[in-house]
Amino acid sequence: MWISITDLPPEGRTFIIDEQSVWTAPMHEFGISGRILSPLRGEILLIPQLDGEVCGCVVRGRLTGKIARPCDRCAEDACVAIDSSFEDFEPFPADDSPDDEDKNLFSDDAADKEIIRLKDGTPQINPEALLWEEFLLSLPVKPLCRPDCRGLCASCGQNLNLGKCSCNQDEGDPRLAVLRNLTLTPKQ
Numbered sequence: 001m002w003i004s005i006t007d008l009p010p011e012g013r014t015f016i017i018d019e020q021s022v023w024t025a026p027m028h029e030f031g032i033s034g035r036i037l038s039p040l041r042g043e044i045l046l047i048p049q050l051d052g053e054v055c056g057c058v059v060r061g062r063l064t065g066k067i068a069r070p071c072d073r074c075a076e077d078a079c080v081a082i083d084s085s086f087e088d089f090e091p092f093p094a095d096d097s098p099d100d101e102d103k104n105l106f107s108d109d110a111a112d113k114e115i116i117r118l119k120d121g122t123p124q125i126n127p128e129a130l131l132w133e134e135f136l137l138s139l140p141v142k143p144l145c146r147p148d149c150r151g152l153c154a155s156c157g158q159n160l161n162l163g164k165c166s167c168n169q170d171e172g173d174p175r176l177a178v179l180r181n182l183t184l185t186p187k188q
């Protein structure tokens with residue numbers, strides 16, 4: 001969804017984006033696991049800045065919704081509520097020279113090209129790409145199903161939130177269990 005910035009009125013225009021594939025398609029593409037619990041919705045105001053030294057587009061918006069991601073400790077569903085407000089300025093790219101073949105696809109430059117570009121001299125902005133970036137920024141690095149999640153037993157894999165397993169856990173740090181079980185074989 002590319003919007004020509006020069007077509008926007010000076011006071012800007014608000015776009016409502018609630019097509020779930022805006023998020024689910026790239027999640028699938030980049031292998032980000034997650035399930036939508038309540039629909040994601042983006043509201044985004046684009047205000048063109050066409051005069052002055054630095055031209056670009058002011059972006060003001062809010063992203064809401066709720067998704068389930070695998071808990072960092074036990075891999076069960078961790079509910080992630082998303083409600084993030086953002087404001088940013090996207091400057092026009094310097095030129096519309098063709099993509100450098102050697103460019104790393106994951107560089108900042110490449111990511112910016114998904115958001116703002118010059119198409120035949122006309123600056124265009126992609127609010128869906130902005131909302132995808134905002135979605136990524138709002139995901140917790142280590143989602144937890146609950147703050148005190150006990151995780152999985154390192155030896156048998158039992159989900160310790162559901163009860164104790166029969167492994168011997170009465171001593172020491174469970175993370176050292178693997179070391180305690182080591183058998184040292186003398187060198188021949």
Ligand SMILES: [Zn+2]
Nearest residue numbers: 071074145149
């Ligand atoms: Zn958990």
Ligand SMILES: [Zn+2]
Nearest residue numbers: 153156165167
């Ligand atoms: Zn166990």
